[in-house]
Amino acid sequence: MEIFLAFPKSLVKQAFFLKSCLSPTLNGNDRNISGVILQYHSVVAEKKSSMAYISPSLSVSARDFDKQMLFMKKYYQPQNLTNFIKKYKDNAIGHRCIFVVSFDDGYRDNYIYALPILKKYNIQAIFYLTVDCIDKRPPWPSELRFLIYKTNKTLLNLSSLSVSLLVDDAANKESAYNNLKKMMVRMNCSGRESVLSEISRKAALKISDMKELDGLMLTWKDVHEMRAQGMEIGSHTLSHPSLPFISLDEADKEIRQSKDMLERALDAPVEHFSYPNPGDYLNFNKTLKALLEEAGYLSAATSVPGHVHRGDDPWALRRKGIYRTYSNLASFNFWVGRETSQYPPVIYGRGRE
Numbered sequence: 001m002e003i004f005l006a007f008p009k010s011l012v013k014q015a016f017f018l019k020s021c022l023s024p025t026l027n028g029n030d031r032n033i034s035g036v037i038l039q040y041h042s043v044v045a046e047k048k049s050s051m052a053y054i055s056p057s058l059s060v061s062a063r064d065f066d067k068q069m070l071f072m073k074k075y076y077q078p079q080n081l082t083n084f085i086k087k088y089k090d091n092a093i094g095h096r097c098i099f100v101v102s103f104d105d106g107y108r109d110n111y112i113y114a115l116p117i118l119k120k121y122n123i124q125a126i127f128y129l130t131v132d133c134i135d136k137r138p139p140w141p142s143e144l145r146f147l148i149y150k151t152n153k154t155l156l157n158l159s160s161l162s163v164s165l166l167v168d169d170a171a172n173k174e175s176a177y178n179n180l181k182k183m184m185v186r187m188n189c190s191g192r193e194s195v196l197s198e199i200s201r202k203a204a205l206k207i208s209d210m211k212e213l214d215g216l217m218l219t220w221k222d223v224h225e226m227r228a229q230g231m232e233i234g235s236h237t238l239s240h241p242s243l244p245f246i247s248l249d250e251a252d253k254e255i256r257q258s259k260d261m262l263e264r265a266l267d268a269p270v271e272h273f274s275y276p277n278p279g280d281y282l283n284f285n286k287t288l289k290a291l292l293e294e295a296g297y298l299s300a301a302t303s304v305p306g307h308v309h310r311g312d313d314p315w316a317l318r319r320k321g322i323y324r325t326y327s328n329l330a331s332f333n334f335w336v337g338r339e340t341s342q343y344p345p346v347i348y349g350r351g352r353e
């Protein structure tokens, strides 16, 4: 109730959105809503409420995911991304608002928990994979979070960054993680790797602890099976950098090589990309959009919250990030239907345009 009182204008917009979704056709002005792309990261078993490698908000329970897919099937029309892109470019959206389900990063829980639910509701999702992480360790922000949260040390003295960070309790661990992420997001892959290996040395985790990082990411076998079951595969770069902060050559390599490697492994075109977003940073720009187009992609998804409208830029598709906080179906419905346009709330650095 409070949330409705707090956002009366949004509620009107949401009612309009749902009305649009349920109306027989969506014609009219160019700003008509064509659909919504949901952005997930991780789907976990009910009892798993916190994991050191991922922020709890980024993992939804399998039960909530099931409820959310059932809800979406009821009020929206499921579509795979390739058909959605084609339809909205051709202005050929039909009766109901379309929804597309997307996953970033490539966690193995996508295969274990999300895939059976997607199959149950006959939904073809797109999985944007961090190619260097397939069959290997999770993307660097996950590994960083894991090391900081698992260490028994109270202080980390990092000579590579000339900083000392307190990691003696949960609050200090969270702030150390955020500070390190802010510093590391500006580095290229090799710079990040050397900082990460110093953190790993200083965090001095037991071998048994480190083993928890094994098996967290999809294997190539899983990826093949997901494709065989009708799922789409997209690129989320090779190493999960914030692309505006690395050199153009490195960004080009992340964009092209990830596509090539996926295409060679799957023997099929890979035409969709999602920009890694390791924090509240501007993670795409005009130059990157041009590189993607040149490399042969058809679309690129952002973490900017919002619906997809007719005429929107296919290289900057907005999505609705689905977090654990939307466990309640009413709040999920409210968030998915609510129009949002202001982003990003915080930009720590501009990077290269």
Ligand SMILES: [Zn+2]
Pocket (backbone or CB within 6 Å): 104, 105, 236, 240, 275, 276, 277
């Ligand atoms: Zn990501």
